[in-house]
Amino acid sequence: MSFLSVTREDMHSRGWDQLDFLYISGDAYVDHPSFGHAVITRLLESEGYRVGIIAQPDCKTGNDFITLGRPKYAVLISSGVIDSMVNHYTASKKRRSEDAYSPGGRAGYRPDRAVIAYSNKIREVFKGVPVIIGGIEASLRRFAHYDYWDNRVRRSILQDSRADLLIYGMGEKPVIEIARQLREGIAVEAIRNVRGTAYMAGLDKLSEDIREFIKGNGGNDGKYSLLKSFEEVAEDKEAYARSFKVQYDEQDAITGRTLVQKHSDRYVVQNPPAQAMTVKEMDRVYSLPYERTYHPSYEKYGGIPAIKEVEFSITSHRGCYGGCSFCALNFHQGRTIQNRSRQSIISEAVKLTWLPGFKGYIHDVGGPTANFRHEACTKQKDKGVCKERQCLYPEPCKNLIVDHSEYLGLLRRVREIPGVKKVFIRSGIRYDYLMLDKNDEFFMELCKHHISGQLKVAPEHVVDRVLDRMGKPGRRVYDKFVKRFYEINKKIKKEQYIVPYMISSHPGSDLKAAVELAEYLRDLGHMPEQVQDFYPTPATLSTCMFYTGLDPRDMKKVYVPKAPKEKAMQRALLQYRRPENYELVYEALKITGRDDLIGFGPKCLIRPRRAAKKRAEAAGGSQKAIAAGKAVKGKNHKRVQAERKKLTRTRH
Template structure:
């Protein structure tokens, strides 16, 4: 079957014989027609349902013609910043401008504005005041309610208040966008779409929804950080499609309403998504501008699942994809692998087979399937729930099928592996297969810290679990005579991590003989419990005050401590150790983090003069 890109110009519409589109997708990313890009999935999904869809990728937000070139859509504009939050895309945690954009051809920075979703929506509202505007994507999803904005260091209202958009779709949007599209096509005005799961909207009349849970009002949130914490906790407890309830956040002239999440896709529906007629290439319109490096990373990778019940507090997956695992069938994945093998650029290596967490291929437990995820209990933190069902049999079977395909040399796993889940499996088949077949020289896992209190605030297991895992990992590699390294991901300056906790982690790394090449400072982005703790300096689960490192110099110290072997860090580390009263870690002994300051030797001529005077 011939595959073509979705329309991006009037010429494309003419070729198809169309005089008007049903929907126009406006995106901050370059147009890559591949299932790892949300815009491509939504565009193809709507196309498969019979709707006419066009795409405006990376419009020049200063020029009206960038937004009017495809005309007025019959049903609405679908607006997203792209695969990433535009602020994270543009700025480091130190709020310094990044030098490249992985979702732009040639890595050129500045092809999208800061807060792209808001800028695009406002521009479209001005140009097309009577056309529905529907927000989607990660940036909008995590800002659907009031949220802390790290870049402006203040609380901000729902993005719906800033944009005046008609509707917001949060989470993975296939089911929701189809229901919205069909409702609009049937003639319903967008203002009447107050019943669709996975949406948020503004209303002046709260009686249009049944029995909502009313969150603290915007004015209350501005006045009380404690209420911010309690509001976030309520939202976190209602992210499940089965047990979640309607939420309402009051503002001066109305309410932001959140309808419970859309049900997860079935395996059959997941397969339907990934067999849509993607071209699997960057659109030719970008050809002269250079490669899109984000596409290069995923071109020969396979998505096997969605969702994550891991519950890391610094991760927004719970708020976006949810805790229910959605999987593709083996047949669907194997078929896609066979297609990749025929690609002229394929060298025999599948770069990844996974998802948010690679080794999750089944529900957390039976109860989750029928009653939803527990509101007041995480599946894996502070330890694995007794009801969790651990198995890697399905994943092992899938990987073995892929390894047997003619033309496949190696199948790597580069998605995150939950080592605590792996260690809970009494069957070591997957662990052995992982070491023997699926590691590309080094395996990256995420203990994140070593301090017990910090790990508790992160939603991560005790460091002893990681120790058990690394010992087992080295044993299996030794048995297979493979020299494969283990690279731990670490986060510095997370809420709860004072200078003593950072020193504890530095000493732990010293005992491992590991020096990280890179360390990630905690990045407070919308939609995470850790960000809520960063802003409020309270753990909303207990209402206890927690220490939050915000001073730039202390954050530099904490980061430097994790890279104690770097000579340029010694001055900062010395200052940190003196501040903490830990001068015992300065010296030449085996536990020392840095050496003492060398006394300056006198020049030989001065030594001779001093000797003669004597």
């Protein structure tokens, strides 16, 4: 085994004078199956192609891009595991100072909107070479989309990148088919029939049947669906919401139609999604000869921090039918579960025990949702996923298969491997699905063997009207889960805790909902160390709500907290004990008329101002804590009253 070519010397050592495919990555080169660039390049290598990688090239000049020469067939481009804008900026649009996917964890190794920047640079240095984009950034921006950082609707990334093809979703099947057609001499502009791809072309370059469909005023003919144009969705939020719903419903390989969206005088065409990978195909992908670590050239910088989370983890499956509104999995991996075989996973676990640095702990055996190891129902195999309902929301479907036995058997086998001390589950347990299982065997063993004192779960919120917009189960389900968790731990005589993950300022959450969430955390006795503001990333239902103020599922209006001050108050309420949050919490409670939560009683969130000031001074508090105790008078009081009126108007 060895790393793929990253220098001319690497190519010469293999006897190569030219690559077949050049892969440009926004992440540092980590040869591990958790990284898309490793999977795609290793897969192409296994098909007999000569492949090289240029990681994080400098876009200021073209020098880095030409180090491996002009490839024979195409340049493949991805911004990395994470959208470059999400990677660079926080939810409050502040520049991040660290990048776990870069040498030494330092930021600044890739440009903003990396796919566009890399693609246009390749067009400069290798004129006429086919450019194929993929990965999460390209996948989620394939249509006209709301961009949080520009605060406007942007065109398809196909137009701005000038790419010839876009591979969306998990790209193994499409990239093999594209490579085959290119090798057979088919021009890239003629490759129009590959599932899991999108392209952009003028009307005269489209197939005859698509042209006829468009000329017939589009609509929906069972095979194609014409979306509202870029110009329409950029100007009309209702049109945007309706168009997004169509896109959202057509991401299934069995039922999905070809989608067409006009951009000025050109058209974006999305072919139906790629067929789900078989167990055999999944096994092959994860059996490729990965080095399972970063390229040795990064050692002098301190390595690549991102490897720490996945180095001793195993991906057991792909896809998720959970249907969370804020998640882009529907658009990328899809709702259909794609499995690896038990033996494939066992073999990988054994390999982990041979790795340097392995201390007996496997950090994860899971996927997007760890306990979704098989299809949601038998109907999905032939009829695809349902368009008009989710598997778990608002109530579990009667056809849902609830069974943890296969996953439990897998975990038992991994635990028995010599050298394995403990197997953790970190990729997330869907607690509502777990509570549907009448057999407590998995729940019992989860608590007994797969938790290291704390189980992180994601209720996201506890107020039902917010959970409804999130596509999550009501609070009663979570409360039932928490109760059962502690009952089981008492039974097995273990002291373990639940750490809930919450989101502030999600569409549908007003200040009153944020106060209710703070009260829940008070009763739980839990104060989150970190709070995640809702982040409007491309291609999610929640982002559509954020931009349009409409829920595309029912076109009802949704309250959206956008003002920085209100978002800061919602976030502060989740950490109401922190002295630096006192002012924001105090103001939020005044605005919502919850003065009953300011006082000395056990149900109060904060103390009155004078008492808070004395307490801070007595404790030798910081200047922030002392300042937090100053009285609000004059214009400050008027602002509170104005905010309260505004809140009332917004709700009605």
